[in-house]
Amino acid sequence: MESGMDCSEPTPRVNYDIMQRYIGRKVRLVCKVEEWSGDSLKASTCDGQTVFIKPKQGSQYDTQFVEIEGVVENNTTVQEESYTAFGDSFDMQNYNKLCELSNGPVQELFL
Template identity: 40%
Template sequence: MEDPTPRVNFETMMRYHGRKVILCCQIEQIENGQVRALTSDKGQVTVLAGSSPFEGRFAEVLGTVVNPNTLQAIEHTNLSDNYNLDMYNELVKLSHKDAYIGQFST
């Protein structure tokens, strides 16, 4: 059985080096297959993009953590332009509390 895939923000992403995570982020710039993104807790990350294009302002990325601020995308979903990153950040914070570990993972 595979480990659950945790939802992360900038603060929690570094705990999962080499593991798959889910990150919702705001797309800031796309250049040469790399996406500069703003996380729900206002951190800057680089997403090494896969083959499908990022469209719109927000995306949910399933990827592998390369280092504390880089994610290698496996796949992503383009989200609505009115996605609420603040609410997502609250979900991430709750999901990393001991009482809720694993309940918000896929």
């Protein structure tokens, strides 16, 4: 394990449905960019819902799929702290299953 890394509270990977449990907390959300205006990102989640991302200044969403790490503000909005480009080809159905498994009865396997 890298020194200085805090693993005490891993950041959960969520879909829209699971995100509702984490209002006020940090999550990881992979989404497909639908509309990007510079101060707001409209995106679709792996379970087919619409969310809005408040980007950090300087963020450039230049791939079709991105992972947002940030705080859930309300049931449709995440305040981005960082993002990772996931390219233009990503299997959202498989990712949705990962979210369900990693937040369900076998979640200890993902910690």
